[in-house]
Amino acid sequence: MPRELSPAMEDYLLAIYRLESDDRRVTTGDIAQELGVSAASTTSMFKRLAQERLVVYREYGGVTLTEAGRASAIGLVRRHRLAERFLTDLLALPWDDVHRIADRLEHALPPEVIERFDGLLNHPRTCPHGHPIPDAQGELPERAMRPLSALAEGEEAVILQVEERDPELLRYFAERGLRPGRRVAVLDREPLEGALLVAVNGRPTLVSPRAAASVFVNGEVEA
Amino acid sequence: MPRELSPAMEDYLLAIYRLESDDRRVTTGDIAQELGVSAASTTSMFKRLAQERLVVYREYGGVTLTEAGRASAIGLVRRHRLAERFLTDLLALPWDDVHRIADRLEHALPPEVIERFDGLLNHPRTCPHGHPIPDAQGELPERAMRPLSALAEGEEAVILQVEERDPELLRYFAERGLRPGRRVAVLDREPLEGALLVAVNGRPTLVSPRAAASVFVNGEVEA
DNA sequence: AGAAGGATTTAGACTCGTCTAAAAACGTCC
DNA sequence: GGACGTTTTTAGACGAGTCTAAATCCTTCT
Numbered sequence: 001m002p003r004e005l006s007p008a009m010e011d012y013l014l015a016i017y018r019l020e021s022d023d024r025r026v027t028t029g030d031i032a033q034e035l036g037v038s039a040a041s042t043t044s045m046f047k048r049l050a051q052e053r054l055v056v057y058r059e060y061g062g063v064t065l066t067e068a069g070r071a072s073a074i075g076l077v078r079r080h081r082l083a084e085r086f087l088t089d090l091l092a093l094p095w096d097d098v099h100r101i102a103d104r105l106e107h108a109l110p111p112e113v114i115e116r117f118d119g120l121l122n123h124p125r126t127c128p129h130g131h132p133i134p135d136a137q138g139e140l141p142e143r144a145m146r147p148l149s150a151l152a153e154g155e156e157a158v159i160l161q162v163e164e165r166d167p168e169l170l171r172y173f174a175e176r177g178l179r180p181g182r183r184v185a186v187l188d189r190e191p192l193e194g195a196l197l198v199a200v201n202g203r204p205t206l207v208s209p210r211a212a213a214s215v216f217v218n219g220e221v222e223a
Numbered sequence: 224m225p226r227e228l229s230p231a232m233e234d235y236l237l238a239i240y241r242l243e244s245d246d247r248r249v250t251t252g253d254i255a256q257e258l259g260v261s262a263a264s265t266t267s268m269f270k271r272l273a274q275e276r277l278v279v280y281r282e283y284g285g286v287t288l289t290e291a292g293r294a295s296a297i298g299l300v301r302r303h304r305l306a307e308r309f310l311t312d313l314l315a316l317p318w319d320d321v322h323r324i325a326d327r328l329e330h331a332l333p334p335e336v337i338e339r340f341d342g343l344l345n346h347p348r349t350c351p352h353g354h355p356i357p358d359a360q361g362e363l364p365e366r367a368m369r370p371l372s373a374l375a376e377g378e379e380a381v382i383l384q385v386e387e388r389d390p391e392l393l394r395y396f397a398e399r400g401l402r403p404g405r406r407v408a409v410l411d412r413e414p415l416e417g418a419l420l421v422a423v424n425g426r427p428t429l430v431s432p433r434a435a436a437s438v439f440v441n442g443e444v445e446a
Numbered sequence: 447a448g449a450a451g452g453a454t455t456t457a458g459a460c461t462c463g464t465c466t467a468a469a470a471a472c473g474t475c476c
Numbered sequence: 477g478g479a480c481g482t483t484t485t486t487a488g489a490c491g492a493g494t495c496t497a498a499a500t501c502c503t504t505c506t
Contacts, residue, residue: 229462271462
């Protein structure tokens with residue numbers, strides 16, 4: 001049974017979860033960078049989380065989430081994404097703002113409120129940026145994705161999700177209609193820098209390399 | 224311009240505001256009791272608040288809010304009560320629960336969200352327990368009130384607000400229909416203990432002394 | 447295999463918010 | 477006007493979370 005975690009513990013747990021999804025074994029340096037704290041702080045928090053049996057910590061060897069740690073992290077993800085949905089859909093706040101607000105709210109919203117959001121919003125399956133919302137049991141669908149930047153010339157795909165942490169980028173996406181559900185087709189690739197000419201909603205649109213790496217579409221990554 | 228206050232500072236500020244409304248000059252002991260902390264903690268927080276120019280602190284003489292301190296406190300009250308309204312009206316959470324939840328939320332809800340609540344709820348004038356919500360300029364209507372326990376036999380009045388911090392009491396009120404807006408008439412007074420027989424919605428209802436002291440109705444307190 | 451270089455951990459300090467115990471001030475009562 | 481009891485403040489400690497600087501460990505390269 002998870003006694004109340006401090007906001008700081010929750011932030012670390014979430015960062016570990018995020019990075020663990022990508023590769024394996026998360027290091028002190030990874031988390032320090034991800035959270036913008038010193039490596040020393042990260043080490044001491046790793047010890048604290050290990051004491052609470054939320055991670056397994058090996059000196060000089062990073063951490064992995066335990067089942068309890070993963071469950072807490074997934075709960076946090078659910079809170080965060082439902083809060084974002086609430087903020088955009090019911091309060092009509094702009095999608096480039098809600099991530100920041102949800103980062104604060106996720107530490108303060110009790111389960112009752114989260115479950116009411118879920119009901120009121122009709123059990124949404126993704127956050128406003130397209131990221132899937134875990135269900136109340138912590139189940140999260142696996143989705144095959146690749147960055148828009150990986151599409152070959154002439155390929156078509158549907159946007160599944162976009163990187164949500166950079167407000168400027170999100171405003172740029174909104175302007176150009178790059179949002180989850182939209183169909184895109186790569187018309188032309190600029191070989192040197194990697195800029196793309198993409199048809200979004202039929203309209204030809206220039207997409208910078210950084211932006212194209214932050215938009216994810218359906219399909220398997222090439223082996 | 225009020226830089227971000229810590230949750231603890233906000234709690235103290237709010238407690239000072241609450242007690243200042245009653246009498247004058249709030250003492251260390253008052254706040255220690257109100258917040259359930261030691262007198263020593265209260266002294267050191269008084270110094271911190273004084274340094275931020277939120278209160279005027281005199282050694283051994285308690286504190287009074289400055290204009291900035293009062294403005295912050297009223298902002299907090301607005302956040303808290305709008306959050307309560309939101310929780311009952313939009314999320315359908317029970318009125319005995321929302322005070323506790325709003326106590327956490329009031330430290331995390333940014334102004335954008337509060338103002339959206341206000342709009343979405345159509346600028347409510349009171350919280351679910353009948354307490355007035357300050358407007359965005361911090362204006363708060365003065366209302367003449369007295370406790371139900373002060374009514375003479377045969378008197379009639381309208382419930383304006385009820386004490387909101389005791390969930391058990393609130394469930395008791397809900398059961399008996401004692402809520403803001405209801406008309407009540409004192410049918411009989413029990414002189415020794417102070418129990419009342421009150422007509423609520425036409426139905427005769429026995430009201431304990433403690434409960435009667437926690438329900439406030441319109442009218443001037445006798446001089 | 448040893449040394450260089452990078453990552454991690456330890457050591458020590460700081461702030462915030464809390465506590466208990468002791469000291470100081472206040473105010474009241476005779 | 478002094479003595480006593482209450483209130484407030486001071487002193488000192490602690491935990492959480494952070495930092496910087498120093499020490500230590502790990503890895504890799506020659």
